[in-house]
Amino acid sequence: MLGFLCLFCFAAVHPVSSSPSGTGERTTSNFDVLENLSGSVMKELIANMPVLPHDALLYLRKDMGVGEVDFVLENVMLAAFRDRGIKVTQENPRERLLSDSLSTYRLSFQIIRMSLTYPKISRRYWLGAKEVERNAEIDVFAQIVDMKSGDIIWVGDTHKDYEDVIGYSLLEKVEDPEYAFTRPARKELKWSRLIEPIVVGGVVVGLVYLFFSNQSND
Secondary structure, X not given: OHHHHHHHHHHHHOXXXXXXXXXXXXXXXXXXXXXXXXXXXXXXXXXXXXXXOOOOEEEEXXXXXXXXXXXXXXXXXXXXXXXXXXXXXXXOOHHHOOOOOOOEEEEEEEEEEEEEEEEEEEEOOOOOXXXXXXXXXXXXXXXXXXXXXXXXXXXXXXXXXXXXEEEHHHHHHHOOOOOHHHOOOOOEOOXXXXXXXXXXXXHHHHHHHHHHHHHHHO
């Protein structure tokens, strides 16, 4: 019994290493996670939008955002429309409407949520390497207005999310020191606080066992 207690105490002090999922060299960075998720958002929005005239000009106007991270979606949005041959602008073309025969539409969009978080940082087992749950979410609302008539011709919204588990040791690789939104708060479950009472309890039990063993031998 004493040998078992000693082995347990040693194991608690020296955790066994493990390899959580996502510890490969190709783990996606936090910035790329948000960029890829933005691509999924735009793919769905564009698929649901009405077909615009081939010579149409689409004015992109952000009505609401959540912060610095907005530019990730905005850049993906510009590229997505241009890749599909849709002429876009971020400058209000209203002054050109009376003299320009071009069909002009306004895509007003609101970024309701765009975030990346670490919901949980812990060990899969009591004795093992730390791993991090990673979650990203984007919610966008959009509408298209015919700028000449003022009619709303389409309304849409989408929600996209992403989650995975990566090794704690990879956090410095997936985070970007240049962008705060790629470095979410780390809410860690301190296993040492749970293991310490167990180790102390094991030592006490071992001492009690030794005491009574010595008494019986006497």
